[in-house]
Amino acid sequence: MKMSRAADPAVRHRNIVIVNDMLWGGGRERRIVQLIAGINRQGGDNITLVLLDDRVDYPEVFSLNVNVIKISRSSNRDFSVFGKLYRLIKAQGACVVNPWSFMSVFYAAPMCLLAKQPCIGAFVVDCKPPARFSINWFAMKIGFLLCRGVVSNSAAGHAAYATPREKRIVIHNGFDSARLKRVALPSTERGPVMIAMIGRLDKQKDFRTYIDALAILQGKGVAFRAFIVGQGDDHEALKAYTIQRDLRDVHITGFVSEIDTFISGVDIGVLCTDPAHHAEGISNALMEMMAQGKPVVATDDGGTPEIVDDGNNGILIPPCDAEALAGKLDLLIRDERLRKQLGANAAKTIATKFSLDEMATKFLQVYDGVA
Structure with a gap:
């Protein structure tokens, strides 16, 4: 109206x-x-x-x-x-x-x-x-x-x-910076590092590489909580795949309307894409996580390098490389100082350029x- x-x-x-x-x-x-x-x-x-x-x-x-x-x-x-x-x-x-x-x-x-x-x-x-x-x-x-x-x-x-x-x-x-004024602060009682990948649950987003990387981390005994956020035709298939990989602390949330509040509780953002099916322009999910000072790990493809400066405000990895993703996530989980440094630079990028x-x-x- x-x-x-x-x-x-x-x-x-x-x-x-x-x-x-x-x-x-x-x-x-x-x-x-x-x-x-x-x-x-x-x-x-x-x-x-x-x-x-x-x-x-x-x-x-x-x-x-x-x-x-x-x-x-x-x-x-x-x-x-x-x-x-x-x-x-x-x-x-x-x-x-x-x-x-x-x-x-x-x-x-x-x-x-x-x-x-x-x-x-x-x-x-x-x-x-x-x-x-x-x-x-x-x-x-x-x-x-x-x-x-x-x-x-x-x-x-x-x-x-x-x-x-x-x-x-x-x-x-x-990104509308006014959105951040409405974000509820996360609890100060923190458990394991929280990782999230946000996007449509279909072949345009490479959630399987993300799941495979989480399985590698779990196999190494690395503590974390992980989330798959979004809706789409692959919801049930991805749910079955997490069970197949025997992942214990991975949650598929469905569509989250209060996405900024959700992101406030996240420590690391991920975006994986498979060039055989999709290549990003500028991802809203990356932008929203970076705006809140979250370090991101993303596939080096499409327009993503126009927003993620590797090693400065985030980390880029080759497509479909679960080992590379697991390695970078392991590094960020263990190094809180690096997380904060990349996150601060990410927030500055969004505020000044996006x-x-x-x-x-x-x-x-x-x-x-x-x-």
């Missing part, structure tokens, strides 16, 4: 239409909600969020100054969406349309052309382009052709997708450039 906001006559008013499939508990969706919050702070903008499905795992969007509209569709390829979206865009008058997913750019970009409104794509969110001649590949090509510009959250993403050079825009994810205000400002500059 749309909430009122006092207008500042000195601020230029824009009509911004953001389009995405849904607001499920993923990094792309979290970034959309954060962007809307960041734009709200800067004032003077009328934002409409168009969703193609009912699922909303971030209900806080309804407390923001945004008009949320659901466009009904009978399937992922319901061609009636074209007409519905065209009428919505025309009703907005002068606007900038910003689709964030393959299917949303597939629908939105041609309708923007018909409605004579600019389209800015934001569908490059990782470093693993879709398979050639798939529906997502065709949607990507439509976006490259019809969008005035294409935003990626990493330079590596543009390189991987082969985005037309003249349309490349890099805007890193932004702020929400900077992300929102850069998006608004892009919108202004095509309005």
